[in-house]
Amino acid sequence: MTTSLATTRPAEPHADAKGRLAAAVEAARSEILELSHRIHANPEPAFEERQAAAWIAELLRRNGYAVEHPAGRLATAIRAVRPGGRGDASPRIGILAEYDALPGLGHGCGHNTMAASGVGAAIALAALAEELPGEIVFLGTPAEERGSGKQFMIDDGLFEGIDAALLFHPCDRNHVESHPLASEDAEIVFNGLQAHAASDPWQGRNALDAMITLFSTVGLWRQQLRPDTRVHGIIQEGGTAANIIPDRTRAWFMLRSPDQAYYETMKERFQALAKGAALATDTSVEVTFSGGSMTMKQNRTLEDRWVANAAAYGIEDQGPDPNSGSTDMGNVSWVCPTIHPDLAIADEGTPGHSILFRDAAATPRADETTLLAATLVAQVAYELFADPALVAAAWREFRGEA
Ligand SMILES: [Zn+2]
Numbered sequence: 001m002t003t004s005l006a007t008t009r010p011a012e013p014h015a016d017a018k019g020r021l022a023a024a025v026e027a028a029r030s031e032i033l034e035l036s037h038r039i040h041a042n043p044e045p046a047f048e049e050r051q052a053a054a055w056i057a058e059l060l061r062r063n064g065y066a067v068e069h070p071a072g073r074l075a076t077a078i079r080a081v082r083p084g085g086r087g088d089a090s091p092r093i094g095i096l097a098e099y100d101a102l103p104g105l106g107h108g109c110g111h112n113t114m115a116a117s118g119v120g121a122a123i124a125l126a127a128l129a130e131e132l133p134g135e136i137v138f139l140g141t142p143a144e145e146r147g148s149g150k151q152f153m154i155d156d157g158l159f160e161g162i163d164a165a166l167l168f169h170p171c172d173r174n175h176v177e178s179h180p181l182a183s184e185d186a187e188i189v190f191n192g193l194q195a196h197a198a199s200d201p202w203q204g205r206n207a208l209d210a211m212i213t214l215f216s217t218v219g220l221w222r223q224q225l226r227p228d229t230r231v232h233g234i235i236q237e238g239g240t241a242a243n244i245i246p247d248r249t250r251a252w253f254m255l256r257s258p259d260q261a262y263y264e265t266m267k268e269r270f271q272a273l274a275k276g277a278a279l280a281t282d283t284s285v286e287v288t289f290s291g292g293s294m295t296m297k298q299n300r301t302l303e304d305r306w307v308a309n310a311a312a313y314g315i316e317d318q319g320p321d322p323n324s325g326s327t328d329m330g331n332v333s334w335v336c337p338t339i340h341p342d343l344a345i346a347d348e349g350t351p352g353h354s355i356l357f358r359d360a361a362a363t364p365r366a367d368e369t370t371l372l373a374a375t376l377v378a379q380v381a382y383e384l385f386a387d388p389a390l391v392a393a394a395w396r397e398f399r400g401e402a
């Protein structure tokens, strides 16, 4: 990979300004990478990213941003604004960052590189702020791995007036286009009645039997589900002792589909399966859905600019990502023109959400990719600041007019 930020000639248009952005990222290299490594070494799960958010906010303040932290209802959300020097109100370009880790695994999704590259892009753009119109808006978005923090921020009005949202994700390949699945978390609680499991088990109503029935019927249901859907879960409470008939069990499932309408039918069917399991075992059930993330509305206008800028650094786009998880970046993509490109930080075939990927997220290769991602996000943002017609084209496509 060619990532020599100092010596590579960036893509046109505005290659000279883009070269200055790359130089600004290079000048902030140690700050950016120190942040990445510090977050990597101190993983905090969704909604609990207190240290990461504080470190990010501090770095943005030092670089001339007016920082709102917390922002909206989420204690670990950040909105930081740096007005351009030209005094115009628009455009407002959103530079996003994620920083949550996975419980028990750490940064197995590499969000430390996303935090650092988002801050790096913000620092680079701030260095050129005097020549920009509009506003650079940094949005620190907690809770991607569960809970869809970005939806809370959308509901809190923190994306209002944003003309484009840009966020890189680390991967084992390079893709500008991905097709995340609509997804929700489902909490299932069965309530039964305790009894002695040997002396009078017939007095009990077994909440664990209900849970096992649910898992069995979900297993059978998969046969009738479209192959591109996913349903997977774990048991979080399975009873307290082998000699007590369990009166309460709790599971966490996730349901996913690339088709929002089909997803809604899955959700209904899943609820029916849970009710069926309760009926079969004479227990009661509560199903609570939360943290919905949506499919991605593609924006080829912005994607093309990413691909062109990346190509100057020797990055060849490998086509749409064939592997799909879910992300609340999908929710953002229905609010404003959005891109969520992947850049490789590890060898192809390295699984996401793994110890291997976690360890890859703090290597010299990940560091170089983080700096490159910061540069590319800043360069695409610069094009949007410099060219009102590009912003207009992205919005025409967003509205289905192009
Ligand atoms: Zn991720």
Ligand SMILES: [Zn+2]
Binding pocket: 109, 145, 353
């Ligand atoms: Zn993840």
